[in-house]
Amino acid sequence: MKEFIPKPLPFTQTVETTKVLKKTISANRALARLNGVAKIIPNQAILINSLVLQEAKDSSEIENIITTHDELYRASLNIADVTNEAKEVQNYSSALLKGYGLVTENKLLLKKYIVEIQEELEQNSAGVRKQSGTNLKNAHTGEVIFTPPQEYETLQNLLSNLEKFINEPNDVDPLINMAIIHYQFETIHPFYDGNGRTGRIINILYLILQGLLDIPILYLSRYIIQNKSDYYRLLQEVRTEGKLEEWILYMLDGVEQTALETIELVESIYGLMQETASILKERLPKIYSKDLIEILFMHPYTKIDFLVTRLSITRKTASSYLKQIEDLELLGSIKIGRSKYFINKELFKLLHKGI
Numbered sequence: 001m002k003e004f005i006p007k008p009l010p011f012t013q014t015v016e017t018t019k020v021l022k023k024t025i026s027a028n029r030a031l032a033r034l035n036g037v038a039k040i041i042p043n044q045a046i047l048i049n050s051l052v053l054q055e056a057k058d059s060s061e062i063e064n065i066i067t068t069h070d071e072l073y074r075a076s077l078n079i080a081d082v083t084n085e086a087k088e089v090q091n092y093s094s095a096l097l098k099g100y101g102l103v104t105e106n107k108l109l110l111k112k113y114i115v116e117i118q119e120e121l122e123q124n125s126a127g128v129r130k131q132s133g134t135n136l137k138n139a140h141t142g143e144v145i146f147t148p149p150q151e152y153e154t155l156q157n158l159l160s161n162l163e164k165f166i167n168e169p170n171d172v173d174p175l176i177n178m179a180i181i182h183y184q185f186e187t188i189h190p191f192y193d194g195n196g197r198t199g200r201i202i203n204i205l206y207l208i209l210q211g212l213l214d215i216p217i218l219y220l221s222r223y224i225i226q227n228k229s230d231y232y233r234l235l236q237e238v239r240t241e242g243k244l245e246e247w248i249l250y251m252l253d254g255v256e257q258t259a260l261e262t263i264e265l266v267e268s269i270y271g272l273m274q275e276t277a278s279i280l281k282e283r284l285p286k287i288y289s290k291d292l293i294e295i296l297f298m299h300p301y302t303k304i305d306f307l308v309t310r311l312s313i314t315r316k317t318a319s320s321y322l323k324q325i326e327d328l329e330l331l332g333s334i335k336i337g338r339s340k341y342f343i344n345k346e347l348f349k350l351l352h353k354g355i
């Protein structure tokens with residue numbers, strides 16, 4: 001099959017159609033509300049942590065890397081004996097956080113950062129494809145759907161063009177740009193593997209770069225899983241039929257739906273934090289503190305060490321605190337190897353239910 005070389009950006013065809021503009025308004029409104037609501041959580045790391053893990057799980061699932069919440073939480077705490085799948089999901093989460101660090105620090109999303117993100121994700125340094133032979137196949141029939149550009153130089157030129165489009169201002173709505181960037185990136189398909197996952201990380205980093213979100217909390221992977229055949233079909237129809245409008249509408253709808261669902265999740269986490277705080281204040285007033293609540297919500301698994309470090313208390317005291325909270329049935333405990341871990345059961349349930 002002949003390779004398909006995408007046109008460089010910006011596209012000449014009109015992207016701001018009436019339908020698209022209308023959807024842009026509601027999607028932006030939902031996103032802005034999410035950005036505001038997130039601030040009710042006292043420590044933003046709580047949201048970043050839990051949502052990044054959730055996204056790592058969902059995004060990897062698109063690639064058929066399946067793990068459980070439990071394995072995932074263990075992997076993120078470096079608890080031994082995790083499965084390869086959980087390790088891969090963990091790599092996704094560190095790639096995402098690496099990208100978030102690079103973008104907030106440099107206020108740019110450069111080609112070289114994209115390569116770094118993909119290398120972190122795949123844990124190798126293959127970089128941009130140098131050998132030809134990469135095709136996109138239908139997962140069921142094995143039939144080749146499209147052949148991305150093959151020449152190293154073509155890939156580099158297209159990536160430079162994309163870099164310019166990402167970082168230089170234009171007057172199109174950033175959410176529309178995000179949809180275009182995702183299409184273009186997946187069509188360039190610059191790596192041997194991990195293009196889908198890297199492309200999904202670019203989406204969230206672009207929203208941060210554009211100032212639409214202050215922290216990385218809007219992830220489309222769950223929406224994509226639920227609408228997966230549309231995802232593949234619409235991407236492909238941009239290539240074959242130039243149907244850009246449908247693709248953009250699909251992505252805008254994803255932003256809107258996901259923002260609304262994430263608002264609910266943030267509110268539930270907040271509600272649970274308040275409930276936990278009021279129980280501790282009433283039943284264990286001597287050990288209650290805001291910091292303690294934050295530790296219990298920073299991660300679904302809590303360790304004695306977390307309290308020792310954050311509250312500057314001895315291991316013995318920390319262990320007694322956790323035991324007392326466990327007695328109130330706010331925490332469950334398990335022993336893995338020689339260490340004891342405490343699980344925030346209600347938070348676990350909330351995240352398990354997902355957004």
Ligand SMILES: Nc1ncnc2c1ncn2[C@@H]1O[C@H](COP(=O)(O)OP(=O)(O)OP(=O)(O)O)[C@@H](O)[C@H]1O
Pocket residue numbers: 059060062063064136137138139145186191192193194195196197198231232233235236
């Ligand atoms: N049938 C298809 N039609 C259009 N685009 C496709 C099709 N199959 C895959 N793609 C694009 O290629 C990506 C997969 O490429 P690759 O395997 O390099 O990425 P990945 O991150 O390993 O996988 P995944 O996206 O499944 O998690 C998809 O996410 C999608 O964007």
Ligand SMILES: [Mg+2]
Pocket residue numbers: 063193194195
């Ligand atoms: Mg793959």
